[in-house]
Amino acid sequence: MGTDFQVGDHSGQSQRRALLKALLILTAGCGALFFVINIRRGVMVLAYIELGAAIASLLLYVVVRRTPRLRFWTLIYLFPFLTIMMVALHLPQASPTVFLWIYIVPVLCHLLLGPRLGLSVSVFFILVALALFLYKYPDYLYRSGFAEIANIVLSLSVTLAFAYIYERGSHRSRSDLVVMASTDPLTRLANLYRFREAFVHERSRAQRLDTPLSLLVLDLDLFKAVNDNHGHRIGDLVLIHVAQRLRERLRATDLPCRVGGEEFTVLLPDTNRDEAILVAESLRELIASQPYQRGRVSVPLSCSIGVAEWGTDGDSLDELVEAADQRLYIAKQQGRNQVVWEG
Numbered sequence: 001m002g003t004d005f006q007v008g009d010h011s012g013q014s015q016r017r018a019l020l021k022a023l024l025i026l027t028a029g030c031g032a033l034f035f036v037i038n039i040r041r042g043v044m045v046l047a048y049i050e051l052g053a054a055i056a057s058l059l060l061y062v063v064v065r066r067t068p069r070l071r072f073w074t075l076i077y078l079f080p081f082l083t084i085m086m087v088a089l090h091l092p093q094a095s096p097t098v099f100l101w102i103y104i105v106p107v108l109c110h111l112l113l114g115p116r117l118g119l120s121v122s123v124f125f126i127l128v129a130l131a132l133f134l135y136k137y138p139d140y141l142y143r144s145g146f147a148e149i150a151n152i153v154l155s156l157s158v159t160l161a162f163a164y165i166y167e168r169g170s171h172r173s174r175s176d177l178v179v180m181a182s183t184d185p186l187t188r189l190a191n192l193y194r195f196r197e198a199f200v201h202e203r204s205r206a207q208r209l210d211t212p213l214s215l216l217v218l219d220l221d222l223f224k225a226v227n228d229n230h231g232h233r234i235g236d237l238v239l240i241h242v243a244q245r246l247r248e249r250l251r252a253t254d255l256p257c258r259v260g261g262e263e264f265t266v267l268l269p270d271t272n273r274d275e276a277i278l279v280a281e282s283l284r285e286l287i288a289s290q291p292y293q294r295g296r297v298s299v300p301l302s303c304s305i306g307v308a309e310w311g312t313d314g315d316s317l318d319e320l321v322e323a324a325d326q327r328l329y330i331a332k333q334q335g336r337n338q339v340v341w342e343g
């Protein structure tokens, strides 16, 4: 079965990148401010640590602007940031109200890391913070019959649960949106947007591994007559029927796509021209041998296919589609129901 390509979760990435960049600017600004304050107070060691944090944040900002490994760099930022928070909590001169900052941990972790990793990192740091807090203020365990510590634990759990539920919901909405934006609504095959993405991915894979890559353009023959004779609804069902045949016949790594109307394309990774011709022939035979049937309605089908091979017929998707389209045109001119790979 075909169509197992993934489309990147671009919208979530860009939101997280924007948030991390804002945080880094904020961290750099605060670091610079406290550097000046502590220099004036004469607390030199702390002042230079803060200056170091400000410079590190600015350097990280430059990396984060472009990196494809956003999650990795987010962790590089979050772990020292949250560890400093834990150290601050533990300092003898720190007031118990420093603990209030722990409430931003689940929100920050979920927004920056997504539901799963966000939950794990939040739970880890919340447990460390609670342990440090109780170690430093053991009275809270015994005062008012646990009421105060129960308040802290419950309010933290509620914040954690809300952050998780919110982030899981928006993660699902983003995934649904990506599926909608990359799928043909009638046949559920990939659309051209997803096909373009898959092509770029497969071409760089083919370049790296020195493997072949081919493409088919498939057009149903005389489809206008199907609509004219049986109506548009049956025409739609025929398109769904053809999409199903493509899915059944192709490998999981192949990508069939509905370009529009009654035209389909198929991306064939790891497939040279000769193998692509065989695949095209078997698709043509399959479609011709399985007319669409529903009750007493029987619609005989056939298709014409143009074949193009990456490298021989061009480098870009547009060049390959143009070559395959020309051959498809030749197939139509020569009487339809055939595969053409030259010309």
Ligand SMILES: Nc1nc2c(ncn2[C@@H]2O[C@H](COP(=O)(O)OP(=O)(O)OP(=O)(O)O)[C@@H](O)[C@H]2O)c(=O)[nH]1
Pocket: 186, 219, 220, 221, 222, 223, 224, 225, 227, 231, 232, 233, 234, 235, 236, 239, 260, 261, 262, 332, 336
């Ligand atoms: N039912 C249905 N018909 C569609 C859809 N999209 C395009 N069509 C129809 O597909 C037909 C395509 O007709 P033509 O471009 O003339 O091609 P053809 O009849 O297949 O003839 P050849 O390609 O030359 O074999 C038109 O009648 C379009 O209205 C769709 O989503 N559903």
